[in-house]
Amino acid sequence: MKLPLDFYLRRNVVTIAKQLLGKGLFTKIDGQITGGMIVETEAYSYKEKGCHAHNGMTKRNEIMFADGGVAYVYLCYGIHHLFNVVTNNKDIPHAILVRALEPLKGIEGMLLRTNKEKLDFSLTKGPGNVSKALGIQTKHTGISLLSKELYIADDGTNYTNKQIVASPRIGVDYAGKDAELKYRFYIKGNLYVSGKSK
C-alpha cells in the first residue's frame, strides 16, 4: 500500500521524518522495481537555516513550496542527486532528506546502476548512494510520491521512539546554531545507517 497523501500534508515535519522510518521507497524504471526500507532521514523546515528554503523561493527549491507528497531532488556537489520528500501544505516549505535504505527489491538492478559486483552496506548508505541505486535524478523533482515511477509504500512497519535515534544533521555546519538541532533520525543498530563502519 502506498502512503496516502494525508501523511505528507501534516504540519510537523519532525513527526513525519520519524514515521518514514520503516517505510518502503521504490522506483519503477523500465519496468523494474528497485528500492528498500527507509532507515535514516533528516527533517528540514524553512524556519531554520539548514533548509534550502530558509531564504525564500529560488528556482532550485521552488517545489518545496508546493503541497506535500512530491519529490524534491537536487544536484549536490555537481555529482550527487539527493532525494527529499516534500511535506506540509502549499507555501510552507518543509522537506525530509532520505539518507539511507535497507535494500529489499531489485538488488541486481541497483548493483548495475552503481557498478558494484555484490551487495554490501555501501549500496544504499548515504543520500547520494540511495539516489544512484534507485536511479533517482533531478528530473524526478515534482513527481508525486504516489506515482508509478516513484513511490513510498507502507507495509505497516512502525518504529517506536525507543528504536529511533535522534542526532544533529550531517553536513550542515553552515547553519550555525541550527546545525545543533536533532533533526536526523535513524533506526538504532541498522547496518545501513550512514556514518558507521564500511
Next chain:
DNA sequence: CGACCGATCGTCT
C-alpha cells in the same frame, strides 16, 4: 583509524 582531497556543475550572489 582519521584527515585530506579531487570530482564536477547548477545555482545563487
Next chain:
DNA sequence: GACGATCGGTCGA
C-alpha cells in the same frame, strides 16, 4: 566566481 544536505580513494600515524 564561489560553493555545497557527498563519496570514495589515498596517505600517514
